[in-house]
Amino acid sequence: MRKVTTEEKLIRIHDAVVQLMERREATDISMYDVAKECGMATSTVYHHYPNIENLFHNLLDDVFIDFDSLLGKCIDAEHVNHWTDINRMIETAYVNYYNNHPIAKKLILGRHTFTELGHADTENDLILGKEVETIYRQFFDVPQLPQSINVFAISLQVADKIYSLSYRQHGCITPELANEAIRLTESYLKLYIPHICQKTEPSRMHTH
Numbered sequence: 001m002r003k004v005t006t007e008e009k010l011i012r013i014h015d016a017v018v019q020l021m022e023r024r025e026a027t028d029i030s031m032y033d034v035a036k037e038c039g040m041a042t043s044t045v046y047h048h049y050p051n052i053e054n055l056f057h058n059l060l061d062d063v064f065i066d067f068d069s070l071l072g073k074c075i076d077a078e079h080v081n082h083w084t085d086i087n088r089m090i091e092t093a094y095v096n097y098y099n100n101h102p103i104a105k106k107l108i109l110g111r112h113t114f115t116e117l118g119h120a121d122t123e124n125d126l127i128l129g130k131e132v133e134t135i136y137r138q139f140f141d142v143p144q145l146p147q148s149i150n151v152f153a154i155s156l157q158v159a160d161k162i163y164s165l166s167y168r169q170h171g172c173i174t175p176e177l178a179n180e181a182i183r184l185t186e187s188y189l190k191l192y193i194p195h196i197c198q199k200t201e202p203s204r205m206h207t208h
Helices: 006-021 031-038 042-048 052-073 083-100 102-109 115-139 151-170 175-189
Strands: none
Touching: 006 031, 006 042, 006 052, 006 102, 031 042, 031 052, 052 083, 052 102, 052 115, 083 102, 083 115, 083 151, 083 175, 102 115, 102 151, 115 151, 151 175
């Protein structure tokens, strides 16, 4: 009988958490529940993860990789006519992702007591904010922004607050509240980016 590899065990554990997340909130999932769902001994799950928060953090790292990948795919260059188009494309991509991925939806938007996950999300938004700024500058001559704050990271956090409100009220991000997030982030970014913003010269544009 072939021995199950560590990688296969981790995949089974991760898949089990996804299945559980579709039925429960994060705070209602224990290491015992995960072990039962994937048909392993609880000690085996503990062998790979010291506690449930560590397991969730590991899964959240995969979400962060997806978030980074989304930024590189969601911009339709042919339809970027105004800088607000970029904001709309990014937020629309994230809404679609959240609504189709219970891990992201429940660990980032849901209520739980895992403070480490909140810190990790904030840190990741700071990284994504820099990448978002790079995208904007590929298309438009964005003026110099304050060095003391990460404007685009704040915009991402603001949108998440609206998405969180929608999730807690409706169990998903509704089209109405998704639109409110776009309106709110757009209004915030207008404090730093003029409505009329010159497009970048083609020779200066580069791919993300």
